[in-house]
Amino acid sequence: MLPEDLRQAADAYVTGGGFEAELARAVAHRTVGGDPAGRPHLHAYLTGQLAPALREDGFEVALHEPGPAPFLLAHRREDPARPTVLLYGHADVVDVSIPWRPDLDPWTLTREGERWYGRGSADNKGQHLLNLAALRLLLAHRGRLGFNVTVLVESAEEVGSPGLARFAAGHREELRADVLVASDGPRVAADRPTLFLGTRAAAQVHLDVDLRPDARHAGNWGGVLRNPATTLAAAIACLVDGDGRSLVPALAAPAVEEDVREALRAVPEPDSSPGWGDPHLSAAERLHAGNTLEVLALGAGDVEHPVGAIPGRARAVLQFRYVAGTDVTRVQEALRAHLDARGFGAVAVRAAGEAASRTPLSDPWVRWARAVLEPATHGRLVVLPSLGGTLPNGVFTDVLGLPTLWLPHSYPGCGQHAADEHLPVEVARDGLRTVLELFAALGEDGGPRQQSQ
Incomplete structure (x- = not known):
């Protein structure tokens, strides 16, 4: 469990204005995926905001441009004997062709009650900024992480991640890691921390x-x-x-495996239309295993x-x-x-279409993450074998051979890919605490790699 002073520091970052200022800068970059007009904004975000912050935290940073959508790759190496985490996020956002509320500017972060509105607030800038903040907070608290980190931020996830698999294959050594930890997509509910292991x-x-x-x-x-x-x-x-x-x-x-079925029994049933879909599956099974x-x-x-x-x-x-x-x-x-x-x-x-992928529930990293997060979230954790949506999970499982742990910091009603996209303050606060719990535990016990030695 997090020390009280570290927990308070994390809460203060979210509620005291630090995260809001960082997110406001990020939202202002009009990084529309697949739009040539968005390329200068992608450069400005990657090299003007992310890269300096990473360098301050001891990362070596490089920008790679094998095509129209650049990749940011950063490394912090503490000890080759300790595990390496690959963090992933995407800098691009969807367009704003669907009209937003007249009083909201998609490119200006707006605080309204307990929500931050702005394009990219939930998908995906707010989410990967929270993960990077967790590293920064842990470094400030301990002076070290206790593990190595590689950060990969791409620029074309919203248009299908063209070039990501090729980039990963061509930079296999630089991306070598023990596990992927990433945040994208929604939790199953705002108040339910979620761990998903792959995607449809x-x-x-x-x-x-x-x-x-x-x-x-x-x-x-x-x-x-x-x-x-x-x-x-x-x-x-x-x-x-x-x-x-x-x-x-x-x-x-394929037939739903028993461990998958068991995991989905604990998932809150999504809203569903009566009589719709395969009658032999529950709504959660249709969404996550069908x-x-x-x-x-x-x-x-x-x-x-x-x-x-x-x-x-x-x-x-x-x-x-x-x-x-x-x-x-x-x-x-x-x-x-x-x-x-x-x-x-x-x-x-x-x-x-590309192949779907997921990490098995029996994987040692999955068992370790559950052992850390279930008590830390006081039984609120939901484990999904697969998210209903689509992400480039296969690049990490099939190209790089990594187990994948996804901890989303958003919720189903966030307006992702729609008008009035937003991130609730409480989801951000809870999400930061959750990923910080995972990082803090990894720095202490080294995860399953260290425990098996």
Whole structure:
């Protein structure tokens, strides 16, 4: 458990203005991922804010620019005999195309009651700044960490982390570590510290029925020409039914393992629509251990100004979201075969996605983290085998071979990827305490690596 003076120092940082000032500087950088106009802001954030703060804490810092999205890589080496932690975060944010409240500027941090509003406050600047603050507080308290740290901050997570796997493979030695500790995504609830071990992944599925270059009069051609919109609607209905249940056996999730099922019994049940999804799974199992096929967009003709004509083309975008163990290499093949067997050869299919990954619940680092955090959070800790959303977890598990511990410092209602994004003060305070507990314990006992020697 944290010493009282260290706990008070952490609380004072969050509630006394230190974190607010640091977060305000971060939010002001308009680091929109994938936008060329955001590149100068990314540079300013990485080299003008993060790098100087890291150097003050004894890190060696370098900026790498193998492509349009730079990477910041920093090292603090205390003792090669002690474990090394890889910290990850991302500097980029989503755009602000969805209108915010008129009294809120997305690029100016605004304190309203017990919330800080601003783009990146929750995703992801506020989260990785809290983790770096935990290191700073521990150094001030002890004069050392008791472990080595590598910090990796990328700039394109919001557009799928292109280049991250290649960068990791090309800098394998510089990224060598014992464990990843990172913070992104939401807790299961604002008052429930959460440890998740991996994420589902997602494949975009494009369906296209392109039959003719123009529309045809519905009276003169109706009942004679094939309607691409009708064909597409029926094709989707043979892939997923009206209750959200996938009808493609090849896309089924692996059976839920008993340790996963046991862990999910302790997860608060998410809000869910009655009768929706696989009836054999609980809502928590559907979200964290199941596969889903969702319709994201569907179009033919002009729904706002319809005319009496059969459209020439209909298109849809679906998303197949899946857990580790799903063979994603055959998703397009499985969909093609399923549609062909039901007479939908006219529907073109494109699908691609990366493998999902997670660290097993039995991993020694997971057992160690739970042993530290469950008493420290007074039984409030929730352990998720996989987050429902998507993060580049596979880069760390598959490319770098690391166990992954994710401790999110946000909550489901934060407005992530939406308007009015915010971070509650109490979530930030509790999140800082939680990750500080983990770091303090690692500096003392060395984690499972030290304990096994």
